[in-house]
Amino acid sequence: MSAVLHNRIRVFRAEHRLSQSDLADIIGVSRKTISTIEVGRFVPSTIIALKIARHFEVPVEEIFALEQLSDSP
Amino acid sequence: MSAVLHNRIRVFRAEHRLSQSDLADIIGVSRKTISTIEVGRFVPSTIIALKIARHFEVPVEEIFALEQLSDSP
């Protein structure tokens, strides 16, 4: 199941002038969660992805994208 | 972070005549993973959600939807 998850959270945060803490509070998670997702260390749950996308009013695919690796078609 | 994640995987599987095993193989996860997600017992990772949506050629939001509960805006 090795795939890399790219994200553009930082871009959307910047556009909306939100700090990681701001977004974390809005979404209802900890700042660490936003930070680790943003840096690409953790893969968020679908619930978190949907909440972030919903807040920025874009589809999930505009924020998160798969980068194909070796396996998993 | 209590939210319920609705999904329409079964509908898309039916339309595409795929068994849980079929989809599991295509996505690269176990059948149990598809089953538990479909039944709503587990919340899948964003990677799995993207892979499922990509296979059915629809946005994630057409397959997975948040159902608001008490907290978490």
Next chain:
DNA sequence: AGAAAATGAAACCTTAAGGTATCAATATGA
């Protein structure tokens, strides 16, 4: 420059995701 805000990271902990294997019940089809 100096204070305050923002960010990345680390340690530590708890719980959920996801894997394998197996079984029973239900569909499906020849």
Next chain:
DNA sequence: TCATATTGATACCTTAAGGTTTCATTTTCT
């Protein structure tokens, strides 16, 4: 009807997500 496929569930295990807290570094703003 009988065989096969499909599905839901269970038990057990491993690892990653996500939380809290804290610290150092970097940005940002006066």
